[in-house]
Amino acid sequence: xxxxxxxxxxxxxxxxxxxxxxxxxxxxxxxxxxxxxxxxxxxxxxxxxxxxxxxxxxxxxxxxxxxxxxxxxxxxxxxxxxxxxxxxxxxxxxxxxxxxxxxxxxxxxxxxxxxxxxxxxxxxxxxxxxxxxxxxxxxxxxxxxxxxxxxxxxxxxxxxxxxxxxxxxxxxxxxxxxxxxxxxxxxxxxxxxxxxxxxxxxxxxxxxxxxxxxxxxxxxxxxxxxxxxxxxxxxxxxxxxxxxxxxxxxxxxxxxxxxxxxxxxxxxxxxxxxxxxxxxxxxxxxxxxxxxxxxxxxxxxxxxxxxxxxxxxxxxxxxxxxxxxxxxxxxxxxxxxxxxxxxxxxxxxxxxxxxxxxxxxxxxxxxxxxxxxxxxxxxxxxxxxxxxxxxxxxxxxxxxxxxxxxxxxxxxxxxxxxxxxxxxxxxxxxxxxxxxxxxxxxxxxxxxxxxxxxxxxxxxxxxxxxxxxxxxxxxxxxxxxxx
Amino acid sequence: xxxxxxxxxxxxxxxxxxxxxxxxxxxxxxxxxxxxxxxxxxxxxxxxxxxxxxxxxxxxxxxxxxxxxxxxxxxxxxxxxx
Numbered sequence: 001x002x003x004x005x006x007x008x009x010x011x012x013x014x015x016x017x018x019x020x021x022x023x024x025x026x027x028x029x030x031x032x033x034x035x036x037x038x039x040x041x042x043x044x045x046x047x048x049x050x051x052x053x054x055x056x057x058x059x060x061x062x063x064x065x066x067x068x069x070x071x072x073x074x075x076x077x078x079x080x081x082x083x084x085x086x087x088x089x090x091x092x093x094x095x096x097x098x099x100x101x102x103x104x105x106x107x108x109x110x111x112x113x114x115x116x117x118x119x120x121x122x123x124x125x126x127x128x129x130x131x132x133x134x135x136x137x138x139x140x141x142x143x144x145x146x147x148x149x150x151x152x153x154x155x156x157x158x159x160x161x162x163x164x165x166x167x168x169x170x171x172x173x174x175x176x177x178x179x180x181x182x183x184x185x186x187x188x189x190x191x192x193x194x195x196x197x198x199x200x201x202x203x204x205x206x207x208x209x210x211x212x213x214x215x216x217x218x219x220x221x222x223x224x225x226x227x228x229x230x231x232x233x234x235x236x237x238x239x240x241x242x243x244x245x246x247x248x249x250x251x252x253x254x255x256x257x258x259x260x261x262x263x264x265x266x267x268x269x270x271x272x273x274x275x276x277x278x279x280x281x282x283x284x285x286x287x288x289x290x291x292x293x294x295x296x297x298x299x300x301x302x303x304x305x306x307x308x309x310x311x312x313x314x315x316x317x318x319x320x321x322x323x324x325x326x327x328x329x330x331x332x333x334x335x336x337x338x339x340x341x342x343x344x345x346x347x348x349x350x351x352x353x354x355x356x357x358x359x360x361x362x363x364x365x366x367x368x369x370x371x372x373x374x375x376x377x378x379x380x381x382x383x384x385x386x387x388x389x390x391x392x393x394x395x396x397x398x399x400x401x402x403x404x405x406x407x408x409x410x411x412x413x414x415x416x417x418x419x420x421x422x423x424x425x426x427x428x429x430x431x432x433x434x435x436x437x438x439x440x441x442x443x444x445x446x447x448x449x450x451x452x453x454x455x456x457x458x459x460x461x462x463x464x465x466x467x468x469x470x471x472x473x474x475x476x477x478x479x480x481x482x483x
Numbered sequence: 484x485x486x487x488x489x490x491x492x493x494x495x496x497x498x499x500x501x502x503x504x505x506x507x508x509x510x511x512x513x514x515x516x517x518x519x520x521x522x523x524x525x526x527x528x529x530x531x532x533x534x535x536x537x538x539x540x541x542x543x544x545x546x547x548x549x550x551x552x553x554x555x556x557x558x559x560x561x562x563x564x565x
Contacts, residue, residue: 079503081520103503112520115503203524229546230527249524412516 009104010061010092014049019086022053025159025168026185030141030192030200033086037307041254041284041451043201044083045358051080051202052188054090054114056169056181058104061092062118063171071099072209073176074121076242079204083360084113109367123209126243135218136190142197146226146250149233152195153222156186158240160217176241180209183240186219195221196233196250203232207244221246255449257288258465260322264296266465272476273298277350278343280304280331280385283312285450286402287354289464291315293472295324304331304343306355333381340388350398350475351389353382359417366415374420379427386431396438400475401428403444439478443471484560485537487511493565494552497532501525511553529555537563 012018023029031038032048039047055078084090088108096103099120106114133154136142144152158179159165165181166173173181184205191202219239226233231250237243277294281287282303292315295301301319303326305312312328319326331343333355357377382401390397403421410418424442431440448468449461491509498518499505502525507518515521526549534540537559545558 077503117503203528227531229543230531232527232531413522 004096005094007094008091009065009094010057011089012057012061012092013089014053014057014084015087019047019049019053021168022050025164026050026052026188027159028052028188028192030198032200033192037310040307040358041311042251043360043451044085045360045451047086048083049086049088049090049113050188050192051078051114052184054080054084054106055116056172056184057090058092058106058114058116059118059172059176060169062094062102062104063175071120072122073101073118074123074209075101075117075119076205076207076209077115077117078207079115080113080202081115082108082111082113084108109369123211123241124243125211126238133220133222136194138193138197141193141200142195143199144195144197144250146228146231149195149223149250150226151223154194154220155239156190156194156219156221158182158186158217158219176209180241183219183242186240187237187246190219190221190235190237191246191248195223195235196248199251199253201249201251203247203249205244205246207237207242210238210241210243255285255451257285257449258292260292260296260318260324263289263292263465264322266469267293267297269298271297272472275299275349275476276302276346277352278302278304278348278389279352279354280333280343281306281355282352283308283315283328285354286445286448286464286468287352288315289468290352290354290400290472291326292319292324293465293469295319295326296322298324300325300327302327302329302343302346302348304329304355306330306332333377333385337388340384343385344388344392347392347394348389348397349393349395350400351386352400352402352472352475353385354402355381359414371416371419374417375423378420378424382424383427386437390434390436393436396436398439398475399428399431399437399441400471401425401440401442402471403442405444405446407444439475441471441475443474445471485563485565487556487560489565490537490556490559490563493536494533494556497529497536501528501532509552511556512551514551533559537565539563 023034028050032042033050036047091107093105093107094102095105101119104116105112135155135157137157159182162178165178169181191200219237221235221237224234224236233248233250235246237246272294277299279287279291282291283305291301291303303312303315316326316328329343331339355377357373386399401424403425404418406414406418407422428440428442431437446462448464495509498507502520530541533555539559539562549555
């Protein structure tokens, strides 16, 4: 590899406008990039910047900082290391360079989100073996199953819009050829829209430049491997001035929680009747399970949602259809006093604080900005909610606070998360000395099935109903004699 | 059995290819704690590259039991082929 250096080439805002321009150019409108509601149910929890967008921005920074000095790129390795949320400002850093090539990193804070290794040299002649199959040009991302991906082949039409491609990445188009930039754009379309499609997670590219460029205006692809253990798809590609392979995972879709009918078999009839329970963040995940536990035991439940109105409506419809009582209220923790006013119009007996920001690993260890984000929700947001509810309650308030087993044994990459939850526990301890509160229950939950814990490997989780039912019952002990 | 030195040499190439750096010191004791960026995705890449390089397929129990590189080296030494 070339010798080490560490040069900041550019600082780039990957904002919504840049994202929208990239979507228009590439056609890759996968919801994980463009839809905040859908993205919140993906492992990233928020819309993320296209990996190929980051890579092309990095190449543009490299080639525009060295105009005229670029040798032909023969090989390109791109590895998508960490998700980069839309709205981030990232640094493009050249970490190595010499006559043989260069290495670029896209960095957000101390995290490397994308890594690019370019090797100079001449392109190779094409093998002449083209992959047969139909041209795929979906307007919306395809929902592919594992079976769909095995044996899949076909083609992606390159945009052929030289003016648009040149306009977006002029220095890169000059250095490696407009057709090859177009080829890279076709690869994000391939992964995000076709294979794996909607539930894709792009991991990387390993490419060799071909001598004849993008002769037929098409990127041909074929599945060469699908490993169900890791839900990993490897596609061979040829076209757009490149030959090589593309790796992507087939993500699991949003986690489906047990139905209220299934939940009700564990709950005693009427054991929660008479309770007015508010579940902050009850439209999905563990909050949804708690809502179903309480409603199936006769409680009058109100669930709040921040973004997922459709999810909240689905939960309400299921509970009401079963015969329970459920209302829905919009509430964003960050909306301040105005948002709080909306949820205290009716006095409550209980609050279950299930709202959470996206929980992600931080492999660099501790990060103050991450801790601050967790504290804002798990302590400040929580404290504001319980204080406002206590002011308007007509009886002592029960509080449920979901903590984590990570407080006792924090994994290295979840220290900030565990610290914030521990701070929430301390605040709960202070509530126990406040006469306005009745039961204040802190439960150090194990990993349970939710969108936050959905991984690639099949993982066995404890039954969420059993774990949470026990916690709900302790939250209700002695309250009006109903539990 | 494949000699351990040969396995380490191969892993040096595998790690350089996956982490896109050539300064990782290979030993039986290194684990995800020691290499920046060695997350669950990199773990998958390491396993896939190992299986391909040494013509070996890891069982579910073996996958679950991987704690450090030495665990992988032992499996390769016993069942792998170059």
